Amino acid sequence: MGKRRVVSAKYLVILATVVCLSILGLDRLADVPTVRFAANQLLAWTLLLAAFGLLAGIFNLLYIHAQRIWRGRPEWSMSLVLIGVALAVFSVGMVESSGAFGPLMQWVFHNILTPVPAALFALLAFFLAAAAYRFLRIGRHGSSWMLAGALLMMLTQMPLLRGLLPDAAYATMHWLIDKPVMAAMRGVLLGMSLAMLMVGVHLVFKE
Amino acid sequence: MIICPHCGIRNRINSNFCNHCGADLRAESSAARAAERGPATGPDDVNDAAAESNARDARYFDDDPHADAVDEHERDVGVGDDGADTADDFALLAESKAFERPALRDPLAQLSTDLQGLLTPHVVSSVTSDPAHADEQPASVAAHENPLAGLAEADLHRVRHLLGNEPTLTNAPLEVSAVGPPTLRIPWLFGLLGLFMLLAFLVNLPDLPGQPPALPGVSAAYRQIEDLADNRLVLVWWAYDPATAGEMDLIALPLLRHLTARQQQLFLFSPLPTGVATAERLFTRLDAEINLRGSAAALRSADYLPGGPAIMPLLGQSLALAARDTTLQGRLNANPAASAPVTPEQPALALVVAAQAEDVQNWLEQVQPRNHTPVVAITGAAADPILRPYWDSGQLAGLVSGVDGGLAYEALLNNAVAANAEAIPRLSQLALGARHQMVQIQNWGHIGFALIILLGNLAILVHSA
Known part of the structure; x- marks a missing residue:
């Protein structure tokens, strides 16, 4: 049954x-x-x-x-911090008469919620620099092409070199973005969409 | 239990493939089941087996929740069908699980182990060269020449070892690369990059010459807003949060300043919980930068819209329903500043403010085909290459991307201010100075980034020479 x-x-x-x-x-x-x-x-x-x-x-x-x-369990103290902070922010929102738009909640947003993620996101520049230094190297298999592409993209968008680089460099940059890069990205998108469709159909009709 | 004939690892009964080497165990599994059941020598045995099967089937169809739970558990652990000893199977299951998740410290080894689960299992077990088991080979395999038939037993073991374990290169000649292994001197890298940006921030470094490239799409976005009649409804999809606000604020500010100056009515929706607060914070900043109170008044409505892309079609069909506010039309008409009441169902312009390209793509796929409203995208620099073809194909009516795009838009606005052609409020000197400093920091950061890559490769070339 x-x-x-x-x-x-x-x-x-x-x-x-x-x-x-x-x-x-x-x-x-x-x-x-x-x-x-x-x-x-x-x-x-x-x-x-x-x-x-x-x-x-x-x-x-x-x-x-x-x-x-x-x-x-390991790192249970971090969970304690998470729950404590969540309850504190929740309490602030509930205590204030204007809810999420009260002055205290605005203070929390402006002084904690805004700078912390922004600071973490800013570290991306250092992460990218380390990754680029490690992988964009002459002599590694396949990385020479990536190095050439990355340098072309970076140098053509630097204001300092504006006017110093030949027009062919800018034309090549635009052609790369519009043609091969876009073709590859759309291919990936199409493949992802078809895969998601197939997974959905499989999930619904697998029985 | 089943002992894998190749690697010797114990596997559960009913296992189709070895947990370790992926060898085909279906033949061994069926043999083990038959052995545990014992030979069906007489009709009584057959009847017992049928009765047991019927009882088991009946348990699946009765209404006893406990039985259902037990069955569910048995199905999970793979016991019950063969009458195997439950305790033994539990022990084996624990061993198997422990083996499937080895405590590998090396992340690469862990990744390799995880990837093995995605590979097609090889069928070496069916390709044995042992003459004693030649008659057990499947017809499909026997029809082909056995590639391992000529190997000696020692070599066969080496093949099995290679296929069943991580390959070891102890006996293989090492290829000495001309380029040595990359040495990542993180402190130096971070110090160099940070130095460039900090110096530009703390010390008054000389301004770098040159202008950022003016990518197409900025002037078209300017014309779209400029050509709007006053007091029109502009739909804003706000898809960035404080994490990316450092870049996005600089791009969005000049467009919001323009819209405010043209007295447009902004109806804002955000798919992010912190999106509305981020937008209101930017409007407050805009008030301060143009020394004018009232730009936030242009923000008629701001709502958080959970649901992601699934809910976006609602914005193209019924704004009032999306805002959960059936009096939206009434609020618009009650606004004394609205000389020409607009229809909420037909916005004059859609502004998609998003750090990532996916949000713009979702809008173009889910909303724009429904309300046919021109779309201006305000995005981060990383989203530009993905969205550029949408601009080229005409699906986007304007594209302002990256800090460079925001600066180009700012320059268009300032030109209009200088020409006194439009009643656009001037930026304060403080705001102008902050913009200038931000651009200089970005430019010097670009130089530091390029130097890191160039010097790294130069060091390699010198070292290899």
Whole structure:
């Protein structure tokens, strides 16, 4: 009985998927008011689902880190910091009458939430420099071409060399971006899309 | 349990392939199952087996949740079907799991071990040269010439060792590369790069000559905003957060300044939880830079929209539904500054402010085909190569990318201010100075970056010479 129930549920999921796909597909292809209304309702439900997913994610995160603290797993102190900070920010938002737009919450945003990720992101320059120094080397297999491409891109975009480099360098840079690079990237995008489609079909219809 | 005939690792019953070397174990697995069940010598045995099978099937279809849970667990660990000893299988499972996840300290070795799971298992087990088992070879293999038939037993073991383990190069001649292994002197690298940027920040280094390249798309974006009638609805998709605000703020500021000067009504949506706060922070900064209070008033609505690309079509079909505000039209009409009320369903322009190209691509795929609104993209420099073809093909009505693009837009605005052709507020001297310093830091950082690469390669050439 349990297995039959599972099978029935899977058929229901497949049916719901096909119905939703049909409505959204028809809405994209033809401007029919009834279909448009149904599509809008589905999309609005998606909004609700996403908001619920966000909440579920927050609770899941807290649960996992609480478990890590409770069981004394490695780096449990970091989990403690995470939960403490989350509760502190949550409390600030709840205490203030204007919620997320209150002065205290604005202070947290301007002085903590903004500079910390920006500082971490700024380290990317040093990471890139180390990676470029290590891999963009003459003599390594394949890296000479990458070195030439990276230097061309970098030098043609430096204001200091503006006017000093020949026009052919700029033309080559634009041709590289527009033709081979774009062809490769679109190929990758197409491949990813097809792969995602196939994975989706496999997940829905594998039984 | 099944002992792999090649590497000797114990595997669970029902294993199709060896956990270690990937050898085909299907023949061994079926033989082991048959051996554990014992020979079905009489009709009683057959009946017992059928009764056991029926009982097992019945357990799958009854409503006992405990039985379902047990079955689920048994399916997970692969026991129950063959009547194997559960404790033994649990021990074997633990050993197998421990083997599948060896505690490798070397990340490359760990990566190699993980990648082995993606490779097609080889079928050396079916290609044995042992005459005693020649009759067990599958027909498909027997029909072909055995590539290992002529090898001696010692060589065959070496082949098995090579295929079953990480290859060792102890007996292979080492290829001496002309270029020595790269030595990464991290402190020197970081010191050099940091020195260039810090000096430009702390010391008044000489201004570097030259202008950033004016990529096409900036002037078109300027014309799009310039040609808008006043008090039109502009839809803004704000897809960057404080992490990338250092670059994106400089690019977005001149466009927001232009839109504010033209008194457009901005309806902002962000897929990021911190997106709305980032946008409001930028509007506050804009107020300070142009010595004017009121640019934030252009921001009529700002909403966080969870759901990512899945929810984006809603923006192209029903703004009121997306904003969860059915009185959007009423709010617009109630605005005394709105001389010509606009229809929320038909924005005059869409501004996609995103650090990554994917957000712009999603907009062009999910929203633009629905509302047919011209799109101006404001993106980071890294997104420019990906989005440039969209500009070339006409899908984007304007493209402002990177700090260079923002500066080019700023120059267009300043030219208009200088010509007094437009009522665009002037930037404060402080803001102009900050912009100038930021560009100089970036330019000197570029030089430091290029020097790191060039000097590194020069050192290699000198060393190899």
